[in-house]
Amino acid sequence: MILLTVLFLCIISTYSASVKGHNTGPRINNDKLYKFAYSTEVLINRVKGSPEDSAGYRISSGVDVNLVWRNPNNDDDQLIKITIKDVKIENVNERPAAKNIFKGKHTENIIGKEYLSALQRPIVLQWSRGKVKNFYSYKNEPAVIQNLKRGLASLFQIQLHSGAAKEVDVSGKCNVTYNARKSQVTKIKALGTCEIEKTAFTSHNELLDVSTKATSATIYVLEDSFITSVRAEENHVLSLNFRQTTDAKIVSKQKLELKSTEAGPRVIAGKQVASVIKTLDSSYVAVPLVAEPVKTECKNCPSISEHWQAIRKQLEPENLSKAEATRSFLSFIQNLRKATKEEILQILRSERNAVLPQLVDAVTSAQTPASLEAVLEFLDFKNGSSSVLQERFLYACGFASHPNELLLKSLINRLQGQIGNSEIRETVTIIIGALIKKLCDRGGCKLPAVVRAQKLILEGLGKAKKEEEVKMYLMAVKNALLPEAIPLLLKYAESGDGPISNIAATALQRYDISFITSEVKETMNRIYHQNDKIYEKTIRTTAAAIIFSSNPSYMEVKNLLLSIGELPLEMNKYMLSLVQDILHFEMPASKMIREVLKDMVVHNYDRFSKTGSSSAYSGYVTRGPDVSSTYSLDILYSGSGILRRSNLNIFLFNKKAQLHASQVVIEAQGLESIIAASADEGEENLESFAGMSAILFDVQLRPVTFFQGYGDLMSKMFSATGEPINVVKGLILLTDYSQVLQLQSGLQASAGFQGGLSIDISGGMEFSLWYRESKTSVKNRGALVVVGNIIVDSFFVKAGMETSFETETTLDFISTVQFSEYPFLVCMQMDKIESPFRQYVTKYESLPSGKRYTSRKGKVKLLAAVLELWWCSQV
Numbered sequence: 081m082i083l084l085t086v087l088f089l090c091i092i093s094t095y096s097a098s099v100k101g102h103n104t105g106p107r108i109n110n111d112k113l114y115k116f117a118y119s120t121e122v123l124i125n126r127v128k129g130s131p132e133d134s135a136g137y138r139i140s141s142g143v144d145v146n147l148v149w150r151n152p153n154n155d156d157d158q159l160i161k162i163t164i165k166d167v168k169i170e171n172v173n174e175r176p177a178a179k180n181i182f183k184g185k186h187t188e189n190i191i192g193k194e195y196l197s198a199l200q201r202p203i204v205l206q207w208s209r210g211k212v213k214n215f216y217s218y219k220n221e222p223a224v225i226q227n228l229k230r231g232l233a234s235l236f237q238i239q240l241h242s243g244a245a246k247e248v249d250v251s252g253k254c255n256v257t258y259n260a261r262k263s264q265v266t267k268i269k270a271l272g273t274c275e276i277e278k279t280a281f282t283s284h285n286e287l288l289d290v291s292t293k294a295t296s297a298t299i300y301v302l303e304d305s306f307i308t309s310v311r312a313e314e315n316h317v318l319s320l321n322f323r324q325t326t327d328a329k330i331v332s333k334q335k336l337e338l339k340s341t342e343a344g345p346r347v348i349a350g351k352q353v354a355s356v357i358k359t360l361d362s363s364y365v366a367v368p369l370v371a372e373p374v375k376t377e378c379k380n381c382p383s384i385s386e387h388w389q390a391i392r393k394q395l396e397p398e399n400l401s402k403a404e405a406t407r408s409f410l411s412f413i414q415n416l417r418k419a420t421k422e423e424i425l426q427i428l429r430s431e432r433n434a435v436l437p438q439l440v441d442a443v444t445s446a447q448t449p450a451s452l453e454a455v456l457e458f459l460d461f462k463n464g465s466s467s468v469l470q471e472r473f474l475y476a477c478g479f480a481s482h483p484n485e486l487l488l489k490s491l492i493n494r495l496q497g498q499i500g501n502s503e504i505r506e507t508v509t510i511i512i513g514a515l516i517k518k519l520c521d522r523g524g525c526k527l528p529a530v531v532r533a534q535k536l537i538l539e540g541l542g543k544a545k546k547e548e549e550v551k552m553y554l555m556a557v558k559n560a561l562l563p564e565a566i567p568l569l570l571k572y573a574e575s576g577d578g579p580i581s582n583i584a585a586t587a588l589q590r591y592d593i594s595f596i597t598s599e600v601k602e603t604m605n606r607i608y609h610q611n612d613k614i615y616e617k618t619i620r621t622t623a624a625a626i627i628f629s630s631n632p633s634y635m636e637v638k639n640l641l642l643s644i645g646e647l648p649l650e651m652n653k654y655m656l657s658l659v660q661d662i663l664h665f666e667m668p669a670s671k672m673i674r675e676v677l678k679d680m681v682v683h684n685y686d687r688f689s690k691t692g693s694s695s696a697y698s699g700y701v702t703r704g705p706d707v708s709s710t711y712s713l714d715i716l717y718s719g720s721g722i723l724r725r726s727n728l729n730i731f732l733f734n735k736k737a738q739l740h741a742s743q744v745v746i747e748a749q750g751l752e753s754i755i756a757a758s759a760d761e762g763e764e765n766l767e768s769f770a771g772m773s774a775i776l777f778d779v780q781l782r783p784v785t786f787f788q789g790y791g792d793l794m795s796k797m798f799s800a801t802g803e804p805i806n807v808v809k810g811l812i813l814l815t816d817y818s819q820v821l822q823l824q825s826g827l828q829a830s831a832g833f834q835g836g837l838s839i840d841i842s843g844g845m846e847f848s849l850w851y852r853e854s855k856t857s858v859k860n861r862g863a864l865v866v867v868g869n870i871i872v873d874s875f876f877v878k879a880g881m882e883t884s885f886e887t888e889t890t891l892d893f894i895s896t897v898q899f900s901e902y903p904f905l906v907c908m909q910m911d912k913i914e915s916p917f918r919q920y921v922t923k924y925e926s927l928p929s930g931k932r933y934t935s936r937k938g939k940v941k942l943l944a945a946v947l948e949l950w951w952c953s954q955v
Contacts, residue, residue, distance in 0.1 A: 104156050105210030105240055106306050108147045113344030114306075116143040116336050118164070118232060120825040121172045122872050123331040124881045126921060127317055132173050133935070134331075135879045135923035136872070137182075142166045143232065143336065146344040148204060149356045156209045159356060162232065163202040167191070169877060171925075181931045190927060191876045198225045203233060204364060206353055210238040212249070216357055216364040224827075224875050227371045231826025234369065235310045235336055238265060238300055250371045251296075251824050252276030263303060269296035269824070271314070276370055280819040281482040284518050285778070286321060286737040287707065290817040290833045293317045296824060310336040314824050318831055320815070320866060321734065322707040326883055326919075328831065328870045332823040371822050376830075376873055379928065384419040387412060388427050388439075395438040400809070403886035403918070406836040406865040409442055409811045413834065416446035424454035437472045438811055444476035445813040449486065456490060464500030471782075472810055474507045478514040478559075478779040481816030488515045489529040492536065506552045507782045513537060513559030514779045520560075534562060541568055550580050558587035558780045563595055570603045573623075578616065578766065582747075585622040589629075590740075596630040605636065609643065616763055617651045617716060618725050618747065624655065628662060628669045637669070637676045645687045648760045650717045650724075653692025658714075661697045693717050707734045709741070713893070719760045722751045728858060728893055743775035744841060744858045744893075772858075774841060777814070812837045815866060827872055835866035860891040878926045885919040887943065915943040 108114065121138035123131065144163045151157035167187050177183050188196050198221045206214035215233055217226060227250065234249035239258045247256045252274035259266045271294040283289040298312040312334040319327035350356040357364050382390065391408035399405050416424065424443055431439055443455045459470055477487060491512050499505045512533050519530050537560060541553035554572065557565045565587075572584035585607070588600060604623040607615055627636055644655050663670050677683040694716045701709040714727040726746045732739045750759070750768040759766070773783040815835030822828055840861040864887050871880035896907045918940045926932040 104305075105208070106238060106302060107155065108145065108158060108160055108207075108306060110147055110150070110347050111344055112146065113342050114145040114338060115340045115342065116145060117339050118143040118334075118336050120228075120231065120332070120334045120827070122333075122823065122825065122827055122829070122879065123172060123329075124829075124870050124872065124879055124923065125329055125331075126881075126883065127319065127327045127329045129329070133923070134173065135881055135925055135935075136172050136331075137877050137879055137925060138170050138172045139228070140168045140170070147347055148360060149348050149350060149353070152351060154208075158207045159204055159353065159360075160207050160236075161202050161204050161360075162229075162236075164200050164229070164232070167196060167199060175933070179933050181925050181927055181933050185927070185931075189929075195222060195225055195876060198222060199228065203229050204357065204360065205233055205236060207236060210236075210240060211247075212237050212369055214353070214366050215369045217367050218363055219365050222875070223372050223374045226367070227374065227826035227828070228874075229826065230369055230371055231334065231824060232336075234824060235298070235312065235334060236307070238267070238307070240265060240302075240305075248369055249824065250369060250826055251822055252370050263301060265300040265302065267298040267300070269298070271296050271316075274822075276822055277373065278820065279373070282817050283481050283815050284483075284521065285739050287732055287734060287739045288815045288835065289321055290815070290831075291319050291321055291324075292819070294821075307336075308338045310334065312824060316821055316829070316831075318833070318868070318870070320833060320835075320868070321737075322732065323866070323885070324706045326833075326866060326868060326885060328868055328881060328883060330821065330823070330829050330831075330870060330872070332825050332827065334825050371826065371828070373820075374828050376875075378418075382415075384415050384423045385427055387415045392431075392435055395435050395811075397434060397438075400438070400811070400838045401840065401861045401863055401888060402838075403863045403865050403888055405438075406811065406838045406863050407867070407884075407886065409438070409445075409838070410813075410834045410836045410865060410867055412442050413446050413813065414832075416443060416451055417448050419450065421450040421454045421457075424451055425458060428454065428458045437468060437809075440469050440472045441476050441811040444473050445480075445811070447480060447482060447484075447487075447816075452487060452490065456494075461494055461504065462498050462500045464504075467501045467504050470501070470504045471507055474504070474511045475779075475781065475810060476812075478511040478781075479777060479812045479814075480515070480518070481813050483515050483518050485519070485524070485527045485529045488512065488519065488527075488533055491515065492529065492533055495536075502548075503782065506548075506555075509537070509540075509552050510555045510559060510780060510782055513556030516560040516562070517778075534560070534564070538562065538564060538568070541565070547577075547580065551583055554580065554583040554587060555780055555782070558583065558590060561587075561591055566591070566595060566597075566600065570600060573619070574603055574607060574612075578749075581615070582619050582622065585619050585626070589622060589626050593630050596626065601627060601630060601632075601636070605639070609639065614761060616749075616766075617648065617654075617718075617760065621651065621654055621658075621714075621716060624658065628658070629667075632669055632672055634672060634676060637672045638679070638682060641673070641676055641682045641687070645690065649690075649719050650692045650694040650760075652690040654694035654696060654714070654716050656688060656690055657694065658696040661712075665698045693721070701730065707732055709733075718751075718763070723748050726858075726893075740775055740778050742777075742841070742860070743773075744860075745773045746858065747771055747773070776839070776841070777812070809840045809842075810838075812839060814864075823872075827874055829870060829872045831868075831870050833866065833868040835864070837865075838863045855894065855896045858893040861889075863888045876928065878924075880924055882922045883920070885917065887915050887917045889915040889943075917941050917943050 119138055119140040121136060123134040123136040125134040142165045144165065146161055147158060148161050149159040169187060169190050170182050171180055201218055204216040205212050212233060215230065217229060230250040237247055237249050239245060240260055242258055242260045244255065244257045247254055251269065251271065254274040255270040257268045294316045296314040298310060300307055301309045314332040316330040317327065348356050348359055391412055394405045394408040428439060428443065440455060443451050455473055459473055460466060461470060477491065480487065491508055495508045495512065499508065516530055516533050519527060524530055537553055537556045541557060544550045544553055557569065569584045569588050572580050573588065575581055604626045606612060608620050608623040624640055627640065641659065644652055647655060659673060663673060696714040698710055698712040701711050710731050712729045716725045718724045729743045730741045732741050748770040749763065750766040767788065769788050771783055771785040774781045814837050815833055817833040819831045820828055821831060842859050865884065867882060867884040869880065869882050871878065890913050894909045918938065920936065920938040922934065922936045924932060924934045
């Protein structure tokens with residue numbers, strides 16, 4: 081019995097000790113001075129770069145810690161004073177004297193007397209059970225100095241038992257997990273959960289954006305319930321989604337080690353924290369432990385006008401296909417984001433016509449309130465003669481990387497105001513549709529301006545009477561992809577009214593498969609099989625494509641395949657080619673097609689041996705671990721051998737996202753009279769027409785008309801120069817990522833990735849009655865540049881890295897029909913020539929005095945012509 085009693089008392093004692101341990105924290109002894117060695121360092125490099133090649137610096141110092149006050153009613157409630165002294169700034173890695181910017185520099189000369197004095201003024205923490213309840217410092221200290229002190233103070237945020245908690249430190253309010261064992265405590269901080277004021281934006285499409293990964297771990301070693309050493313490491317990895325070798329890594333380390341203990345100042349008696357703080361120093365104030373934003377100022381940087389004068393030559397029209405033009409565009413955007421409305425207006429008003437369109441591209445792409453106000457004040461939408469600048473502004477709005485409600489509201493106001501050019505009014509409406517989609521994708525569907533814009537487009541489409549108005553609103557819906565618009569699109573697709581029907585069907589084709597309901601598929605089947613009326617080949621083939629891409633049933637596929645052989649000659653060949661392409665490229669419908677082809681009634685030689693020149697096929701432009709690119713080329717001819725439609729698409733995709741990079745569609749109709757041929761069924765009364773439509777980076781652009789009507793056709797034929805008509809030309813901001821990363825050392829890192837594209841897409845149709853030949857051409861020219869910048873700027877020393885790559889590319893497509901004799905000869909050529917590819921990495925460290933260390937490495941290679949097709953056939 082006595083033994084049981086003793087055992088019970090032992091258990092109770094052990095339990096009590098455990099509970100006591102769980103409810104106490106580290107303590108500091110009275111009248112002692114604890115002398116620590118402290119260092120914090122930051123390293124910037126590529127992810128796979130060696131530490132020795134990193135850019136960065138180390139700040140080291142001594143740290144004195146002593147007890148100021150202990151709560152007489154609670155031994156775990158303490159005030160401790162922390163003083164930084166003997167500050168040094170040095171390289172993290174050993175460097176030769178010539179490459180060491182700190183060589184021969186005293187700390188005071190580097191930091192500055194005022195900053196050094198502020199850094200060495202002591203701070204006081206109210207430390208209760210290991211948690212920092214209050215942080216006391218001095219008013220109006222420089223933010224960067226105050227943050228460094230916060231970084232040191234945050235190391236004293238500790239918990240002596242295992243478990244999860246929500247904790248406030250220099251990084252913000254974060255979720256942390258503690259693992260305590262014996263004399264060691266490990267803290268893992270989930271940096272992604274930290275609540276802190278952020279100034280950041282990302283690209284609209286995930287494929288063009290930047291992926292980030294952040295980790296943080298701190299290891300505490302304790303002896304006699306007090307900290308003897310702390311080691312903390314934080315890693316931030318950033319990589320471009322479509323090229324993950326374009327990356328960066330920031331490593332931030334802190335180290336605090338107890339070196340000695342000696343007699344220290346006596347504690348202050350008192351019951352209230354406030355009175356003790358006042359006794360200690362009346363200048364102390366309680367400030368948040370969370371870091372405050374640091375405003376950086378660029379010293380000796382050129383003004384916005386000086387910058388423009390330095391780069392304007394690169395942005396002349398003849399230089400736009402060069403990478404240097406895109407690089408200049410990106411750098412100018414960064415400067416524009418710091419400029420005032422008045423500064424931007426001054427440049428716009430002083431510039432001449434040749435480079436004004438490129439300047440408008442840059443100003444609009446800056447996407448600041450000042451740049452938007454400036455460009456809207458500069459452009460006069462009532463003036464119909466300045467449509468080039470207005471259109472460049474509108475397209476830059478459509479491609480906006482992070483559009484906001486203000487931009488959409490501005491375009492709605494312009495649309496409801498006076499516009500002097502009908503084509504600009506059409507473009508405004510179409511781009512409003514693109515902005516609706518982008519804002520809705522980011523959860524902004526219920527924003528007042530978005531609701532207003534949706535109502536404007538849907539009501540406009542419902543009330544439109546004129547053909548041009550109907551087409552305009554259909555194009556806007558094609559961009560907005562509003563689910564509420566599907567019934568209207570079905571109505572117009574089935575109406576059978578030529579271009580309107582075609583636009584409505586191609587709009588439906590852009591919707592996600594989840595919106596292609598049984599009602600939509602039934603309508604597409606009626607159109608394709610012509611259950612109620614005769615339709616043009618172009619809309620019938622679009623209907624077939626929608627059915628094939630929307631999980632078709634066995635009977636839907638069987639009926640489509642059974643129709644081959646009963647269709648007009650070239651449509652037979654097109655459908656056959658489409659089916660073969662689906663099978664070859666293993667598209668989702670391929671399994672069902674193979675199932676249907678087991679039926680010999682469907683799969684027979686007569687059906688699958690149809691001749692013609694129409695075709696549909698797909699292939700890879702590039703295949704890689706980060707991103708792949710595919711092309712699809714559909715060509716549909718009329719029975720007389722004249723081009724009816726060519727459709728060239730390029731898609732980019734990875735495991736997480738897809739981007740419709742470009743689509744160029746050339747359509748022609750009613751041209752049989754030129755060669756005295758007969759039109760196909762249902763197309764006998766079509767007006768002579770040829771035009772081009774383009775989608776660029778998921779944005780439908782305003783279609784371009786080559787000619788309309790027989791009179792216009794003949795006029796263009798006799799006055800044609802052979803030069804292609806421009807569809808879109810300009811500078812586009814593709815990737816736009818900016819983030820300020822608060823490091824737990826107190827330093828701040830700014831990370832930015834910008835990707836720009838200079839693009840020139842043009843196309844044309846030529847007819848020669850003399851040579852009895854027609855030619856269709858699509859030319860794509862472009863230069864892509866991506867620049868990533870990582871900077872850690874503490875005002876007194878700056879370290880950073882720039883990683884970039886650039887390439888210039890060309891993709892041409894030419895289709896020729898010779899009708900001098902029968903059968904007609906149809907030839908097609910598509911090629912992508914060799915492209916230069918250049919990549920650079922620059923690392924640097926610099927002091928305000930101008931002393932600088934720079935390391936630059938580069939690699940240049942030629943990308944092979946991965947795509948080259950050439951074939952001819954007779955019709």
